[in-house]
Amino acid sequence: MIVTKGLRKSFRPRRGAAAVDAVRGIDLSVAEGEIYGLLGPNGAGKTTTLRMLATLLVPDGGAATVAGADLRAAPGEVRRRIGYVAQGGGTTDQATAREELVLQARMYGVRKAEAVRRAEQGLAAFDLAEFGDRVCKTYSGGQRRRLDLALGVVHRPRVLFLDEPTVGLDPRSRSQVWAEVRRLREQGMTVLLTTHYLDEADALCDRIGIVDNGGIVTEGTPEELKQKISGDSVTIGLPDPAATTGAERALAELPCVQRLEALPGEDGLRLHVDSAATAIPQLLRTLAAVGIEPEHVQLQRPSLDDVFLALTGRALAHSS
Amino acid sequence: MKLVRDTWLVYQRQLLLMARSPVWIAVGLLQPLCYLLLFAPLLTSALAASGAHSTSDAYRIYVPGLLSALALMGGLFTGFTLLGELHAGVIERSRVTPVSRVALLLGRALRETTALLIQSVLIAVLAIPFGLTVGLADLLLAMALLALMALMASSVSYGLALLVPTDAALGPVVNTIAQPLALLSGTLLPIALAPVWLRTAASWNPCYWAVEGMRALFAGHLDAPEVWRGLLLTALLTAVAVAWSARLFAQRIR
Ligand SMILES: Nc1ncnc2c1ncn2[C@@H]1O[C@H](COP(=O)(O)OP(=O)(O)OP(=O)(O)O)[C@@H](O)[C@H]1O
Ligand SMILES: [Mg+2]
Numbered sequence: 001m002i003v004t005k006g007l008r009k010s011f012r013p014r015r016g017a018a019a020v021d022a023v024r025g026i027d028l029s030v031a032e033g034e035i036y037g038l039l040g041p042n043g044a045g046k047t048t049t050l051r052m053l054a055t056l057l058v059p060d061g062g063a064a065t066v067a068g069a070d071l072r073a074a075p076g077e078v079r080r081r082i083g084y085v086a087q088g089g090g091t092t093d094q095a096t097a098r099e100e101l102v103l104q105a106r107m108y109g110v111r112k113a114e115a116v117r118r119a120e121q122g123l124a125a126f127d128l129a130e131f132g133d134r135v136c137k138t139y140s141g142g143q144r145r146r147l148d149l150a151l152g153v154v155h156r157p158r159v160l161f162l163d164e165p166t167v168g169l170d171p172r173s174r175s176q177v178w179a180e181v182r183r184l185r186e187q188g189m190t191v192l193l194t195t196h197y198l199d200e201a202d203a204l205c206d207r208i209g210i211v212d213n214g215g216i217v218t219e220g221t222p223e224e225l226k227q228k229i230s231g232d233s234v235t236i237g238l239p240d241p242a243a244t245t246g247a248e249r250a251l252a253e254l255p256c257v258q259r260l261e262a263l264p265g266e267d268g269l270r271l272h273v274d275s276a277a278t279a280i281p282q283l284l285r286t287l288a289a290v291g292i293e294p295e296h297v298q299l300q301r302p303s304l305d306d307v308f309l310a311l312t313g314r315a316l317a318h319s320s
Numbered sequence: 321m322k323l324v325r326d327t328w329l330v331y332q333r334q335l336l337l338m339a340r341s342p343v344w345i346a347v348g349l350l351q352p353l354c355y356l357l358l359f360a361p362l363l364t365s366a367l368a369a370s371g372a373h374s375t376s377d378a379y380r381i382y383v384p385g386l387l388s389a390l391a392l393m394g395g396l397f398t399g400f401t402l403l404g405e406l407h408a409g410v411i412e413r414s415r416v417t418p419v420s421r422v423a424l425l426l427g428r429a430l431r432e433t434t435a436l437l438i439q440s441v442l443i444a445v446l447a448i449p450f451g452l453t454v455g456l457a458d459l460l461l462a463m464a465l466l467a468l469m470a471l472m473a474s475s476v477s478y479g480l481a482l483l484v485p486t487d488a489a490l491g492p493v494v495n496t497i498a499q500p501l502a503l504l505s506g507t508l509l510p511i512a513l514a515p516v517w518l519r520t521a522a523s524w525n526p527c528y529w530a531v532e533g534m535r536a537l538f539a540g541h542l543d544a545p546e547v548w549r550g551l552l553l554t555a556l557l558t559a560v561a562v563a564w565s566a567r568l569f570a571q572r573i574r
Contacts, residue, residue, distance in 0.1 A: 054416050055416065056412060056415060056416060076418060079416060079417065079418045080418050082416070083416075084413075084416040086409050086412055086413065088408075088409045089408075089409055090408060090409030090410050090412055090413030091408070091409075091410070091413075092333075092337065092405075092408065092410055093408070094337050094340045094341070095333070095336070095337065099333075099336070103329065103333055104413075104417070106329050107326070107329060107414060107417040107418070107419040108417055108418060108419075109418065135340075151413070155417075
């Protein structure tokens with residue numbers, strides 16, 4: 001559904017200023033009916049990639065086909081087949097949701113009567129009916145975002161681009177948006193979204209591409225990515241600082257411990273081990289031998305955060 | 321056909337938004353009244369130098385100039401409304417749809433043109449009790465010329481707003497263009513009063529010819545050369561301005 005090859009874009013903020021390489025060659029392949037997530041920190045080039053694929057920016061180099069249409073040769077055809085929801089949305093304060101939906105459908109060439117019908121369906125499907133005749137200015141962030149989504153699909157596109165669909169939403173609105181996105185996929189839509197929320201990528205996407213510095217660092221299913229980090233991590237809570245130093249000294253000797261560090265801001269340790277299943281009994285035995293009683297022991301499967309850290313050497317700032 | 325349909329779509333939406341902003345309507349209607357009421361007592365004596373011997377004569381010189389100034393200034397400053405839409409992402413959302421790019425511009429410019437025409441008709445009608453006399457054919461042609469001027473000025477303004485898309489930068493740019501343009505068109509005072517060098521400069525300003533056309537029409541000289549010269553020049557410029565701005569709409573949205 002979406003195939004890109006070496007897509008590039010750089011910006012020149014001012015004449016004469018040094019160019020910013022926002023996207024430095026992105027290769028993507030998204031299958032029909034897939035939810036693909038581009039995960040990356042601020043400024044990674046996610047929005048720029050999406051705007052190129054949505055025909056809003058002309059790429060400096062590379063090629064792409066979207067829903068079977070060539071991005072360079074037939075941008076008009078691409079436009080007809082896709083929906084795009086921008087990072088900041090795009091609703092008019094003084095218009096109502098219904099008016100916006102009708103106008104959007106009509107801009108895609110839908111006839112008036114049909115557009116009115118689709119607006120009605122959109123209001124119902126995205127839970128907007130209650131305030132659909134109030135002007136957008138009065139909507140909450142979540143309501144507005146659901147309207148953005150409804151606008152993005154009112155013409156029933158085959159491919160949908162979502163730029164940070166849940167940024168700034170509370171947990172309830174977020175899961176509501178996730179449910180909508182899953183429902184769209186069930187209807188056969190292909191979704192390419194961007195996010196810098198790890199849990200979002202993990203929960204929603206079939207496949208994830210991790211973007212950093214204008215390129216895809218790695219991609220795979222959330223499970224595959226997590227397996228790229230070998231081993232598990234274990235957190236041990238301890239009663240006081242003295243116990244923490246004692247435990248640190250005793251556990252550092254163990255061959256199954258790859259690395260350990262004190263927990264920031266509380267008494268306890270975080271350890272990286274080859275396999276938690278065999279390591280935990282050894283850890284507990286060793287602690288008992290030096291007379292330290294742990295308060296709790298927690299096993300942590302690696303998160304996408306760990307993947308990102310391992311691949312780029314930096315932590316993702318905005319994990320929620 | 322698609323262009324006409326799309327333009328109509330955008331235009332309808334713009335009219336709706338205009339109708340929802342009562343402040344705009346109040347200002348839009350009060351402003352012309354103020355011009356007429358406050359300037360009326362000044363007119364006769366001020367314009368005596370350019371051959372106005374009665375209030376009626378004065379209005380024939382003043383009203384067409386005032387209308388031209390409104391069309392040019394109103395048009396040139398309309399780019400600021402586009403900034404809001406750019407900011408809200410409305411333009412970007414439209415640009416992802418297959419809607420015609422020219423329609424995105426024309427629908428908006430025509431909204432502005434409509435607003436200015438309503439104001440103009442109002443002023444012209446209100447000026448009649450003050451002593452303005454103007455034939456229906458002349459008035460209709462004058463309105464056509466005004467519509468072209470408004471369309472041209474708003475297209476230019478939208479183009480500028482796309483080039484310098486911040487409030488702080490757009491203001492000075494528009495002012496720099498609007499001030500000399502208004503002066504060198506002789507909108508408020510006929511340029512005939514000016515020294516020779518200023519008159520030469522003005523003759524290079526296409527808007528000057530449009531304003532001359534307006535004055536000829538209000539003087540009842542339907543067949544004067546100024547009329548067709550003004551119309552032709554303005555039509556030509558409008559076409560250029562619309563083409564330029566539409567091209568920016570297609571390319572240049574951040
Ligand atoms: N119109 C532009 N002019 C100049 N530089 C730009 C422009 N658009 C983006 N950039 C730069 O390109 C880089 C990538 O930006 P982009 O918006 O694609 O990042 P992003 O991954 O979407 O980040 P975020 O998570 O903050 O939305 C940034 O360094 C940004 O400053
Ligand atoms: Mg972004």
